[in-house]
Amino acid sequence: MRISIVGGGYVGLVSATCFADLGHSVILIDIDEDKVDAINCGKPPIYEKCLMELLSSHVGRDLRATSDYGSLVSSDLTLICVGTPPLPDGSADLSIIESASALIGCALKEKETYHVVAVKSTVPPGTTQNLVMPTVLKHSGKNASKIGFVMNPEFLREGLAVQDFMNPDRIVIGSSNELASDTVESAYRGIDAPIVRTGLIAAEMIKYASNAFLATKISFSNEIGNVCKKLGIDVYEVMKGVGLDHRINPYFLNAGLGFGGSCFPKDVSALIHLAERMNVNPVLLRSVIEVNEQQPMKIVEILLKRVEDIKDKRIAVLGLAFKNDTDDVRESRSVLVIMALVSRGALVAAYDPKANVSMRVILPEIEYCESASQALTDADAVLVLTEWSEFGDLDKEFDLMRSRVIIDGRRVLSCKDAEGICW
Numbered sequence: 001m002r003i004s005i006v007g008g009g010y011v012g013l014v015s016a017t018c019f020a021d022l023g024h025s026v027i028l029i030d031i032d033e034d035k036v037d038a039i040n041c042g043k044p045p046i047y048e049k050c051l052m053e054l055l056s057s058h059v060g061r062d063l064r065a066t067s068d069y070g071s072l073v074s075s076d077l078t079l080i081c082v083g084t085p086p087l088p089d090g091s092a093d094l095s096i097i098e099s100a101s102a103l104i105g106c107a108l109k110e111k112e113t114y115h116v117v118a119v120k121s122t123v124p125p126g127t128t129q130n131l132v133m134p135t136v137l138k139h140s141g142k143n144a145s146k147i148g149f150v151m152n153p154e155f156l157r158e159g160l161a162v163q164d165f166m167n168p169d170r171i172v173i174g175s176s177n178e179l180a181s182d183t184v185e186s187a188y189r190g191i192d193a194p195i196v197r198t199g200l201i202a203a204e205m206i207k208y209a210s211n212a213f214l215a216t217k218i219s220f221s222n223e224i225g226n227v228c229k230k231l232g233i234d235v236y237e238v239m240k241g242v243g244l245d246h247r248i249n250p251y252f253l254n255a256g257l258g259f260g261g262s263c264f265p266k267d268v269s270a271l272i273h274l275a276e277r278m279n280v281n282p283v284l285l286r287s288v289i290e291v292n293e294q295q296p297m298k299i300v301e302i303l304l305k306r307v308e309d310i311k312d313k314r315i316a317v318l319g320l321a322f323k324n325d326t327d328d329v330r331e332s333r334s335v336l337v338i339m340a341l342v343s344r345g346a347l348v349a350a351y352d353p354k355a356n357v358s359m360r361v362i363l364p365e366i367e368y369c370e371s372a373s374q375a376l377t378d379a380d381a382v383l384v385l386t387e388w389s390e391f392g393d394l395d396k397e398f399d400l401m402r403s404r405v406i407i408d409g410r411r412v413l414s415c416k417d418a419e420g421i422c423w
């Protein structure tokens, strides 16, 4: 099948590469010319395990990037993968979805045969039907018999994106149009996963509800963890016992600094906004966000108990990415922690295996180190903020510190004298 993908970020680039690997011919459209050039040279603009190797084996053969929307005319299926960032009121900003839909519509004017447009971006329920569909149809001058619409949410996790795309727990295909749904389903041929066919709006809600539930599990564990800390017990021991209940399962029960990234915070906020618009009071979801906003400050409180005045003290920060195995710092808890340290006059020496460059754009004023050892040298304390596995191997490196105050926000360290945020 010939597939065009609009938006070449974490979701778009991974999807494009994986669809090429499934045997399709893929055109990736992005408005960022630098990104397009990098992709065409086989260099992914993001860090994601296995992506570089997979991209180089397809680019120039069955995968090509361009900024020209006109080239989607030669495809059978277009997947929209542009961003849906949050607006200041917490609702989803759909302006990129709208402009991409208009450009897709204009390009499809020239198309003679049937075409399918599928939304992969996370969008509030109703968006595909009430915004994407009318915008594409208006700009294409066609009716719904010539273009089919599908909502096909993406569930990949950054850091494991290629693996997740190729081995999903399910593939959700939402549409009232059978031909359009069949087209999307056949794009996934070769992937062994249950197919869940729903209506358009239900598919959009499945994605929001999934993210909201996962975020709830994390905030729940953090709240239990905060109580465990006061009781002097280990929340990880507790959650091991809890998670063995098959009705609960052991995943996403890791207490720590809370969730960040480009999805959970914005999607839970957008769902809260949507519920309020529908006159539903989202009590639980508001609490999920509240716990998550308080959690990063817990590690700062522990630090201030151990090192009373951090002004002019060197505080090493290990981990900047919102999670391990990615360079993504969007909504990273590290940003909040570092800002709290800087506002108290601390001298922050930060290190992340992949995210120094992306964090420097947001926080240029701190010191960035080439290694954990460099950050730890002469440090008065260290905070571990991302669960990179290499931090678990740190041992003698802590001897480089001026004072051995080690605080772990992610339960990744193996040294005996680390204090945990919830354990």
Ligand SMILES: NC(=O)c1ccc[n+]([C@@H]2O[C@H](COP(=O)([O-])OP(=O)(O)OC[C@H]3O[C@@H](n4cnc5c(N)ncnc54)[C@H](O)[C@@H]3O)[C@@H](O)[C@H]2O)c1
Pocket: 006, 007, 008, 009, 010, 011, 012, 029, 030, 031, 032, 035, 081, 082, 083, 084, 096, 099, 100, 120, 121, 122, 123, 154, 155, 156, 157, 158, 262, 263
């Ligand atoms: N990142 C994730 O882990 C993840 C997982 C599942 C779903 N999602 C959802 O997928 C969507 C995309 O997320 P992302 O993290 O890949 O975003 P991203 O910001 O990494 O990528 C978006 C890309 O779209 C491009 N773009 C912007 N305007 C454009 C336009 N008009 N035409 C073509 N390209 C345009 C940008 O240059 C960028 O490369 C969001 O709705 C997100 O919520 C993300």
